[in-house]
Amino acid sequence: MTTDRKALPPGGVISSLYARGLLDYLRTRGVDPDRLYGPARVAQLDAGRGHEEIPLAEWIAMFELAIAHCKDPSLPLKAGASLHVRHLGVLGHVLMNCETLGEVAAQLGRYIRLLGQIGQPEAIIKGDRVHFLWRWPYDTPAAPSVAQFMLGARAMFMRWLSDRPGLRYDAHLHFPRPVDVSAYEQVFGGALKFGQPDSKMVFPTTYMHLPVAHADDDLRRQVEARAQSMLQRLAGEPELLRSLKTVLSRNLANGRVALADSAGALALTPRTLQRRLEAFGQSYQRVLDEVRRHTAENLLRDPQVSLTQIAFLLGYTEQSTFHNAFRRWTQLSPGVYRKRQFAAAGGRPARRVRRRQRVR
Template structure:
């Protein structure tokens, strides 16, 4: 089946690496990503880097498609509970290197922007419990699939980081209680609340002192330095350039990155697109080259991806044209760059 963006999802963008993590988790659960997305879109998502974004509506549509293919209404809970830090990109590496659960929660709050821009989580301590309420950026109630996945992922992450499967969490949801609560009880282990004003997770405050099994101070410094760099880039880049980046990233493999096609995707005239880029102190060709270079450098780190495939994914009809462009951007041939990684 070919999915379409869900009309019932909240707006916003998420990291395409988060989308890639979801697809990998579904594959491990026996659901072929090829049954959910066209091959071209799969390649785009799998080739994404930490800066690449995808619409939240597409993420929800992938999950809806997986529920349909599997016939399992509880799939989002199961997928969330099974997600691993390594499937969260740079944020996952930060979490794995922390010393304690409390530190991991603090770092997750700081670097959540690297994963998505759909809402936050502000922990509070109340009656001996740490409560982590989930907020939604645009103020609208998102698909229940998002709440199921997000809370189950938090619960599963805590158990994975500590190596303690017996940890129990209480969970609050804003949708009505389903008839069968058995999967909820297995995923959270604590008290369950439905038809609530907020979506949130809670656990004993003592859990904050639990050590992270894979804590690594040296890795923590490296991961946090990379995360800080990326956060600064995201903070200084305007929303318009971020949207342009996403449009170009999606359009490259399809060969739809002419000025006119890009302007149409942004719902602008070509004249207005030119003006907006001038206001940002850049130009269309410069932005297209920037996106192509970023994607090329990411793909060249994977020895399984051929130079011909990279040229195709960047919208070039000839491999030689890609090689000439890469030498112009970096002063190195693609082969030289790959051998140094």
């Protein structure tokens, strides 16, 4: 059940948090993501804090590599069902503090853009049943791996948020029935229908009235204000700048960050790219510095990544060049910045948490 390369969406981005969800799932299966995607790219994705976006086509290609390596066509479904709230960023905290699952569905639709350009969820009530659809927003055919991941995640989160592990859903999938449906039976628990017009979950309307366990009204106001701020930032930043930052983030480690490289990736001439950036009051070097600084600050929070490795991941051939650039950006050396981050966190480096796998 692979995706035709010609069918991959030419545009569109997704939050790097979702990519990290896939990486974490692979680790629970004993698979080293470095072997599939390369140590440099994995380090970049692990270091992200959720504000970065990667091309949607790259994320789909990551699934294809994982499926081929594990020989498991249902891997995206299992990865989606194993997500943790940390893989949703601020949106996860918004959902945790809703009053009911009905409000969860509404807030998911409101803030889904924080997780990328991945389609709009829609809850349609038909009699005593809710049809919770996932709509693919591109002209190309919807990728089966993305549908699996999205519905698997929603099935799991509805159970987790309501503290009702017994919730069951009928699942409608737009792709052909696979040979082995055992994972689908485990994740959804209800009737399975393949080859349908839309991918969706169908369940009783009573589910929408179930309360969210452990919601906190005070925390809710704080996290929703943050989500609104992030949404406004995404809406206010020109598409060209977002696309350029995505291209630069992807190419830092391989050193392909010259103006001509990025212009070619955006199907523009170097002069056209420069002119459009100038119209936004930006320069190519300023944007490159911003991406490098943001990436460096994230990597410096991980004590397992050396300064030499960080210099390499930023595309520098010499550690001294990275050192001088970072001091220019922050007026601090990378070492001092790292020590201050650890001190602010209580004197201990942040530890990466791995959660137990839910579905095999």
